[in-house]
Amino acid sequence: MRITELNVAILSYLWLKSHKRNVRDETLATSLFLFRQDLRLSDNIGLLEASRLGKVLPVYIYTNAEQSHLGSSSRLYLHYSLESLNRSLNKCLNIYQGNPVSIIAKLVKEYNVTHVFWSRCYEPWRIAEESCIKETLTELQVRYRIFNSSYLWPPENIKNDIGSYYKVFTAYKRKAYLFEPRKPVPAPSQLTLINDKHNHTTLGDLALITHAPWEKKIQQYWTFGELSALEKLERFLTHHLAGYKKGRDYPAENHTSRLSVNLHFGEISPHQVWQATQRCRLFGASEEDIDHFLNELIWREFSCYLMSHFNQLPVKNFQSKFDAFPWKKTENLIDAWKTGQTGYPLVDAGMRELWKTGYMHNRVRMVVASFLVKNLSIHWHVGRDWFWECLVDADLANNSASWQWVAGCGVDAAPYFRIFNPTTQGEKFDSQGNLYEKFYPN
Ligand code: FAD
Numbered sequence: 001m002r003i004t005e006l007n008v009a010i011l012s013y014l015w016l017k018s019h020k021r022n023v024r025d026e027t028l029a030t031s032l033f034l035f036r037q038d039l040r041l042s043d044n045i046g047l048l049e050a051s052r053l054g055k056v057l058p059v060y061i062y063t064n065a066e067q068s069h070l071g072s073s074s075r076l077y078l079h080y081s082l083e084s085l086n087r088s089l090n091k092c093l094n095i096y097q098g099n100p101v102s103i104i105a106k107l108v109k110e111y112n113v114t115h116v117f118w119s120r121c122y123e124p125w126r127i128a129e130e131s132c133i134k135e136t137l138t139e140l141q142v143r144y145r146i147f148n149s150s151y152l153w154p155p156e157n158i159k160n161d162i163g164s165y166y167k168v169f170t171a172y173k174r175k176a177y178l179f180e181p182r183k184p185v186p187a188p189s190q191l192t193l194i195n196d197k198h199n200h201t202t203l204g205d206l207a208l209i210t211h212a213p214w215e216k217k218i219q220q221y222w223t224f225g226e227l228s229a230l231e232k233l234e235r236f237l238t239h240h241l242a243g244y245k246k247g248r249d250y251p252a253e254n255h256t257s258r259l260s261v262n263l264h265f266g267e268i269s270p271h272q273v274w275q276a277t278q279r280c281r282l283f284g285a286s287e288e289d290i291d292h293f294l295n296e297l298i299w300r301e302f303s304c305y306l307m308s309h310f311n312q313l314p315v316k317n318f319q320s321k322f323d324a325f326p327w328k329k330t331e332n333l334i335d336a337w338k339t340g341q342t343g344y345p346l347v348d349a350g351m352r353e354l355w356k357t358g359y360m361h362n363r364v365r366m367v368v369a370s371f372l373v374k375n376l377s378i379h380w381h382v383g384r385d386w387f388w389e390c391l392v393d394a395d396l397a398n399n400s401a402s403w404q405w406v407a408g409c410g411v412d413a414a415p416y417f418r419i420f421n422p423t424t425q426g427e428k429f430d431s432q433g434n435l436y437e438k439f440y441p442n
Contacts, residue, residue, distance in 0.1 A: 028054030028192060030111050032104065034118035035060045035093070036126070038149050038266035039085045040226040041191075043184035046117035046147040051188035057111055058089055058193060059104075062097045062206045065125045071389040073358040076215050077222065079208035081265050084225025086203065092193040095201050101132045108142050111194060116142055119149035119266070122304050123396045124311045152181040152270050152301055155308035165309040167411045172305065173298050184271045221357040222261070222392065229262035233273055237280055244289040248296075251350070251361035252434035257293070258359070260393035263300065270297055303401035306411055314384075314400040322409035322416075327379040337372050338386055340440070346426035347371050349436040356439060358392035363429050369406040370420035380407040 031050035035058065038044050050056045060082060070078065086093040096103045107113060116137055121127070130146070137144045148154050158175050159165065166172035209215055223232075236257040240247075247255030262268045277293055307313045317323055336342050340351035350364035360368070365387075372383045380403045387403075388394045404410025408418070430436065 029114045030055045030057060030194065031115040031117060032057045032059055032107055032111075032113045034100075034104070034116065035085065036118060036266075037121050037264065038119040038269075039081050040229070040267050040269070041088055042187040042226065042230075043149070043269040043272050044119070044187075044266075045149055045185055046119055046145065048185050048188050049145065049147070050115065050117050051191050053115060055192045055194050057094065057107060057113065057196065058092060059094050059096065059107065060085075061100045061103055062095070062208075063100050063129060064098065065129055067097075069123075069125060071391070071394050073218060073390050073392045074394045075208040076218060077224070077261060077265065077358070077392040079203065079206070080219070080222075080224035081267060082203055082208075084228075084267075088226065089191075089193060092195045094194075094196040094199055095203055095206065096199065097201055097206055100129055101136050104133055105136050105140060107196065108137070108140055110198070111196075113142060116144040118144075118146055120146050120154075121150065122155070122308050124307075124314075127311075149269060150266055151304055152176070152274060152297070153179060153305075155305040158305065165305065167306075169299070169302050169412050172302050173295070176298060176301065181271055181274050184269060184275055217356060218358045218392065221359070224267075226267045229259065229268035230272070232259060232262065233257065233268060233276060237276060237285075241277070241280060241285055241289050241293060245286075245292040248292065249363050250429055251364050252430055252432075252438065256361065260395070260398075261359075264393050264395045264398075270300070273297060300398060303395075303397040306401050307397040310411075313404065314396055315381075317407075317409035318404055318411050319409045319413075322407070326377075328377045330376070330378070333376050334378060334382055337368070337376065337378070337383075342371070342422075344371065344422040344426065345433060345436040345440070346430055347422050349430070349439045352439040353435065354387075354390050358390060360391070361435075363425070364435070365402065366406055367420045367422055367425045369403060370414075371422050373407045374416075374419045375422070380404065380409070 031053050033047050033050045033056050038046075041047065047056070047058075082093070082095070086095075104116065108116070116133075118130075121130070134144060153176050155165075157179065158172060160171065160175070166175065236259070240255050240257070244255055247253050257273075259268065259273060263270060263273070274294065274297060277290055280290055281287065306318075310318060337347070337351065340348035340355070342348055342351075346364060347368050350360050350368045353364070354360045369380070369383050372378050373380050384399060384403045387399055391399070401410060405413045408414055408416035426433075426436075
């Protein structure tokens with residue numbers, strides 16, 4: 001086996017699964033661990049910390065804000081990811097729905113919780129929720145700690161020479177590389193879990209899935225949960241990293257990791273991906289392929305960094321000179337784009353892939369986005385919203401930053417005059433029409 005430490009992570013995860021206890025030992029302190037976008041046991045620092053202090057009340061709250069923000073495909077993925085996490089926790093994941101502040105306050109009192117831990121998120125609405133939780137915990141005199149688990153570099157740590165934030169990717173990357181990302185931590189070696197017997201909310205009550213035919217179709221393309229994410233990473237590094245630099249541009253080839261959804265829901269951490277990829281250098285993997293793959297992970301960091309410094313990124317043009325642009329609202333063109341009926345094979349194949357699988361290859365995302373905004377003159381918000389609804393990996397920072405990048409109104413964006421020609425892009429990157437063959441027929 002090549003990726004030894006990754007195998008260790010998988011083994012420690014499996015070992016933990018068989019060593020969880022849900023006993024009630026009254027002498028131990030109780031911590032509440034709030035799962036959010038970190039649906040995993042390994043490399044989850046807050047969970048590890050909680051397990052070291054004593055008993056853990058593992059909690060997931062489907063908040064009112066989350067309910068109003070998630071797209072349909074994300075909801076579907078979340079359902080199965082939570083199902084997997086619950087299995088990993090011996091069916092002890094306590095699931096709630098509603099206002100996180102009142103739910104947490106109630107649990108703190110009921111279970112004499114001394115500490116509350118969670119991992120940091122960056123969506124403006126999650127930050128707003130978080131500050132209300134912090135306020136309440138302070139009032140209740142309960143200690144809380146928030147851990148950096150979902151990104152390699154906390155956004156506030158990377159500053160330019162005048163103490164402000166970078167707006168150019170390469171400069172950001174250069175600075176970020178000065179700080180070596182931390183090593184992943186193992187899954188807790190033992191978890192003493194508390195099951196809230198008074199809670200009757202089940203995963204099914206969240207109504208994340210409706211069993212509609214489209215859901216079954218998308219479901220078949222994905223495997224869910226932490227173990228599956230770790231295995232996917234191992235498969236990618238073993239079989240597909242070689243040739244990534246070139247192959248990553250060809251949508252019908254299997255050269256990218258497809259880890260975006262796992263990273264979004266935190267089934268795997270970027271630290272696990274980063275360190276496992278770096279280790280491939282020891283086994284003679286091509287430096288170019290490794291660097292290119294890590295570069296993509298850094299784009300993920302950069303998107304979050306931008307959103308954290310400009311929280312209007314999901315809604316407002318970063319460059320306000322684009323605010324007055326006379327966008328068109330031609331409904332029939334929007335419908336043709338959404339349903340893959342534009343007559344351009346690569347655009348249509350991509351849009352149908354999105355509809356069928358909840359995913360689209362990065363090259364094709366750029367082409368269909370450019371087509372909508374620059375060929376059809378439709379506002380990037382229309383594309384942003386459709387992607388948000390359909391992508392299983394819909395991610396507020398990545399989706400907003402990428403749409404702004406393609407539209408030309410973002411930070412370090414593709415210039416407004418650069419258009420991805422949908423015909424030549426198809427000839428170059430899907431010359432045999434393989435993607436088209438695969439997804440065009442209904
Ligand atoms: P790989 O090539 O294996 O890359 C590894 C990881 O790096 C990815 O899993 C992802 O987390 C990150 N990454 C790769 N490319 C980018 C990028 N351009 N920007 C930021 N991070 C990147 N990505 C999302 O995760 N969610 C979105 O909602 C999203 N919307 C997009 C919208 C548009 C218009 C465009 C052009 C791109 C969007 N992306 C989004 C970025 C990118 O297309 C996907 O992350 C990538 O296709 C996922 O496939 P992969 O995991 O096989 O990537």
